Amino acid sequence: MELRQLHYFVKVAQKEHVTQAAEELHVAQSAVSRQIHQLEEELGVKLFLQKGRNLQLTPVGQLFCKRAEVILKELERAVQEVQEFMDPELGEVRIGFPHSLGVHLIPKMVAEFRKRHPNVKFRFKQGMYPSLIRDVVSGEVDLAFISPYPKECDQVTGEIVLTEELLAILPPNHALAGEESISLKQLKDETFVMFSPGYSLRPIVWDACIEAGFTPRISFEGEETETIRGLVAAGMGVSLLPDMALKHTSELEPARVRVVDPAVTRTIGLIRRVDEKLPLVAQTFHAFLLRYFEQHDLYELARSKRSASSSNASST
Numbered sequence: 001m002e003l004r005q006l007h008y009f010v011k012v013a014q015k016e017h018v019t020q021a022a023e024e025l026h027v028a029q030s031a032v033s034r035q036i037h038q039l040e041e042e043l044g045v046k047l048f049l050q051k052g053r054n055l056q057l058t059p060v061g062q063l064f065c066k067r068a069e070v071i072l073k074e075l076e077r078a079v080q081e082v083q084e085f086m087d088p089e090l091g092e093v094r095i096g097f098p099h100s101l102g103v104h105l106i107p108k109m110v111a112e113f114r115k116r117h118p119n120v121k122f123r124f125k126q127g128m129y130p131s132l133i134r135d136v137v138s139g140e141v142d143l144a145f146i147s148p149y150p151k152e153c154d155q156v157t158g159e160i161v162l163t164e165e166l167l168a169i170l171p172p173n174h175a176l177a178g179e180e181s182i183s184l185k186q187l188k189d190e191t192f193v194m195f196s197p198g199y200s201l202r203p204i205v206w207d208a209c210i211e212a213g214f215t216p217r218i219s220f221e222g223e224e225t226e227t228i229r230g231l232v233a234a235g236m237g238v239s240l241l242p243d244m245a246l247k248h249t250s251e252l253e254p255a256r257v258r259v260v261d262p263a264v265t266r267t268i269g270l271i272r273r274v275d276e277k278l279p280l281v282a283q284t285f286h287a288f289l290l291r292y293f294e295q296h297d298l299y300e301l302a303r304s305k306r307s308a309s310s311s312n313a314s315s316t
Contacts, residue, residue: 003075005039006068008032009047013065016054091281092121096132096144098200100225101268104247106145113288120281129200136271142282143289147200149269158271161293164242166204166264169228169254171235177255184212184259191219191237193228201266205240208264229254240264 011021012032022029040047047061057065083090097106102124110122125141132144137155149160168187170177176186192209194216195202209216219237222228225245232239232254246256270289272278278286 001039001042002035003072005035006072008035009039010065010068010072012036012048012055013057013061016056018055086280088280088284089117090119091279092123093143093282093285094123094125094141095285096125096127096135096141096146098128098132098145098147099126099223100147100201100242100245101145102126103225104244109289109292112292113285116288117281117284120285128198130198133271136273139273142278143270143272143286145268146271147266147268148204149267150271155274156271157274158269159290160267160269161289162268163265164244164268166201166208166240166242166259166266167246168238168257168259169232169241169246170238170257171232172253172255173235174238174255176257179257181258181260183261184208184264185214185261187238188212188214190217192216193220193222193231193237193239194218195228196221196223199223201240201242204264204266208240208259208262211262242266 008021008025008027008031011025012018015021015024018032018036019029022032025032036047043064045060045064046058047064048055049058050056081091095106106124114120123141125135127135129146132141132146133150133153133156135141136144145161149158150156168176168182168184176182188209192205194205206216220231222231225241228239228241229246230252231237233252240259270286272286277283
């Protein structure tokens with residue numbers, strides 16, 4: 001069975017006339033009749049019945065026609081997707097990211113990109129650290145922002161694009177709320193509002209507290225930065241959040257204080273599958289992202305910190 005046979009068959013079914021179908025297909029009537037006959041022989045059934053000057057689908061022909069139309073539509077869609085894949089000004093970028101980047105960074109970058117490439121579509125998928133890795137490896141997304149940058153995963157590759165400071169957030173009436181900076185051990189007697197297990201920020205905050213000499217006591221757990229902020233602002237405890245998650249304000253705001261002992265940071269990486277070429281539209285967006293961070297002095301900061309870290313590691 002050939003796709004040409006399906007194409008001819010569907011056209012004849014639509015026109016109910018071989019001559020009209022042949023004219024629209026720009027082929028000889030005999031070629032259409034021959035292909036229909038060969039298809040009927042292969043299937044072992046009659047697909048059409050003669051009704052005056054026209055042809056009418058048999059019951060089994062109607063059943064087969066529905067399936068053939070679906071096949072041809074899917075083929076047409078596949079061809080369109082391939083063409084979009086090869087055109088950097090069309091197509092769709094599939095990108096994953098953690099929730100903490102969805103409030104400010106992702107919308108800002110996508111809006112900036114679409115000023116230059118207005119026809120590009122986006123498909124977004126939020127997730128936690130393990131699911132973002134899994135989505136990249138499985139091909140569910142082309143690119144993913146992830147934090148922290150994965151050091152041990154041979155199935156993905158990428159760049160650290162940002163090293164971001166985490167700030168202590170406190171109830172507005174807290175005794176330390178007016179300080180410019182504090183050491184983390186000054187919060188050892190406080191209760192903490194933490195992200196739920198599975199969120200990448202939780203171990204970062206937990207490990208920083210351990211480094212400061214205490215185990216944090218958890219009063220509440222949340223799954224969104226807005227929840228953490230709101231609970232702290234309401235006096236339910238203290239926490240640490242990335243600077244980026246504190247860019248916009250709401251009616252109920254916690255106090256923000258820098259932590260200097262130890263300094264608490266997180267890396268944000270941009271990852272993709274190893275040894276697999278991105279679609280051209282995704283390549284264009286990837287290059288745009290790297291330029292975006294460079295122009296905002298973020299990528300260079302991340303790269304310099306990574307280089308310094310590598311140098312220190314090699315000297316020990």
